[in-house]
Amino acid sequence: MQHRRLFTTAAIAALTLALTPTTAATAAPDTTPYYWNITGPAATLTTLGDHDLDIAHTEPDGSATVIADTATARDLKNQGLDVSFIDTVYKPVPPGTQAADTYYGGYHTTTAHETHLTQVAATYPTLATVYDIGDSWRKTQGLGGHDIKAICITKKQTGDCSLAPQSTKPRFSMIAQIHARELATGEVAWKFIDLLTTGYGTNPRITALLDTTEIWIVPIANPDGVDIVATGGNNPKLQRKNAHTGGGCTGTSIGVDLNRNSTFKWGGGGSSSSPCSEVYRGATAGSEPETRALENWFKAIHPDQRGTGDTTPAPSTARDVMITLHSYGGYVVIPWGWTAADAPNDTALRTLGQNMAASNGYYVGNGPETVGYTSAGVTDDFTYGVLGVASYTFEMGADFGTCGGFTPAYSCINSQIWPGNRDALLTGAEAADSPYN
Numbered sequence: 144m145q146h147r148r149l150f151t152t153a154a155i156a157a158l159t160l161a162l163t164p165t166t167a168a169t170a171a172p173d174t175t176p177y178y179w180n181i182t183g184p185a186a187t188l189t190t191l192g193d194h195d196l197d198i199a200h201t202e203p204d205g206s207a208t209v210i211a212d213t214a215t216a217r218d219l220k221n222q223g224l225d226v227s228f229i230d231t232v233y234k235p236v237p238p239g240t241q242a243a244d245t246y247y248g249g250y251h252t253t254t255a256h257e258t259h260l261t262q263v264a265a266t267y268p269t270l271a272t273v274y275d276i277g278d279s280w281r282k283t284q285g286l287g288g289h290d291i292k293a294i295c296i297t298k299k300q301t302g303d304c305s306l307a308p309q310s311t312k313p314r315f316s317m318i319a320q321i322h323a324r325e326l327a328t329g330e331v332a333w334k335f336i337d338l339l340t341t342g343y344g345t346n347p348r349i350t351a352l353l354d355t356t357e358i359w360i361v362p363i364a365n366p367d368g369v370d371i372v373a374t375g376g377n378n379p380k381l382q383r384k385n386a387h388t389g390g391g392c393t394g395t396s397i398g399v400d401l402n403r404n405s406t407f408k409w410g411g412g413g414s415s416s417s418p419c420s421e422v423y424r425g426a427t428a429g430s431e432p433e434t435r436a437l438e439n440w441f442k443a444i445h446p447d448q449r450g451t452g453d454t455t456p457a458p459s460t461a462r463d464v465m466i467t468l469h470s471y472g473g474y475v476v477i478p479w480g481w482t483a484a485d486a487p488n489d490t491a492l493r494t495l496g497q498n499m500a501a502s503n504g505y506y507v508g509n510g511p512e513t514v515g516y517t518s519a520g521v522t523d524d525f526t527y528g529v530l531g532v533a534s535y536t537f538e539m540g541a542d543f544g545t546c547g548g549f550t551p552a553y554s555c556i557n558s559q560i561w562p563g564n565r566d567a568l569l570t571g572a573e574a575a576d577s578p579y580n
């Protein structure tokens with residue numbers, strides 16, 4: 144799917160501002176990030192990632208969206224690439240006092256999410272159970288950090304919500320903010336938790352779902368990364384990876400990309416061995432404590448239902464669905480990520496993808512058909528490839544504008560992104576009993 148980019152008046156004003164030379168000799172260099180569209184010779188474009196540029200987004204036609212300050216954009220232009228301004232990264236934040244443990248107009252910090260889970264479990268003891276599933280990198284180093292928290296929501300019967308794969312009820316699992324800067328994803332997880340817990344007994348659709356299905360959610364899969372993001376306040380830091388230091392990386396280039404570090408097909412295309420790259424895969428498969436926590440948790444709640452061959456389908460009787468929330472672009476991405484070849488359950492994965500997309504309007508396809516590339520070591524390849532769970536990546540939000548990019552204005556959560564995805568998530572959860580039929 145191609146997104147034609149339109150230049151709004153505000154965007155052109157920002158561009159003019161961005162390209163105005165600084166007159167004061169003592170002024171610090173302007174490091175304000177913007178989104179730029181890059182096109183040019185394919186050979187040059189394919190080397191962009193090798194320069195540790197922050198490639199936010201790519202299109203199937205080979206053009207790329209890069210996040211860079213204006214000096215870097217000029218450098219790229221000087222290298223012969225066609226560089227055009229797309230949008231500002233940061234959107235206006237309404238004036239006024241923000242609630243505690245929020246930033247950038249209302250986004251919740253890791254601490255706020257932890258408090259939220261504790262409060263939900265205390266308020267709805269017959270529905271919700273919270274687990275500590277492992278540590279963040281900083282916690283393993285004695286540098287603060289966090290426990291990674293999962294919540295199980297169902298109308299609890301004896302044995303429900305236990306960490307054992309052979310459960311009575313089928314399971315739907317969801318993770319968010321594994322890429323810390325993809326701000327909308329954690330908020331959507333928060334809203335989904337509240338929808339389920341407040342809806343039981345009042346909303347027939349929610350009641351039926353929780354009577355028959357376990358819903359497992361990790362709202363903050365990369366808590367250290369979210370801590371870094373939140374330190375930016377009204378200009379959130381664009382930290383994508385975890386907080387693992389080393390490799391000579393500075394600023395938001397530190398860390399391992401937790402969505403390239405999974406143990407299934409680790410190390411292939413679309414991931415980098417360069418520590419400062421935004422798609423740095425880590426030193427070894429599953430090197431990061433966050434990855435190990437998530438994989439152990441997935442294995443504890445989903446049965447192993449698929450053989451090991453690349454072309455071996457999960458049986459049509461397999462159960463369970465997993466969705467990992469990302470931003471942006473408006474896609475429902477199906478496996479595989481590691482190869483452009485069709486997944487063995489391709490037809491059935493597309494069918495459920497289309498059923499979810501019927502409400503959110505997103506474009507359904509595999510990596511090359513949507514984001515325009517393959518990517519090895521991703522979460523949904525692990526849950527589909529290892530366990531046979533019907534697995535999806537949602538790329539939520541628009542390409543540009545107030546509600547676009549990684550850091551939409553907070554008002555967009557309630558006005559667009561949550562209501563736009565709510566029914567798609569319910570459709571996915573309702574399919575947990577028999578996703579391939």
Ligand SMILES: [Zn+2]
Pocket residue numbers: 322325402468469470
């Ligand atoms: Zn992402």
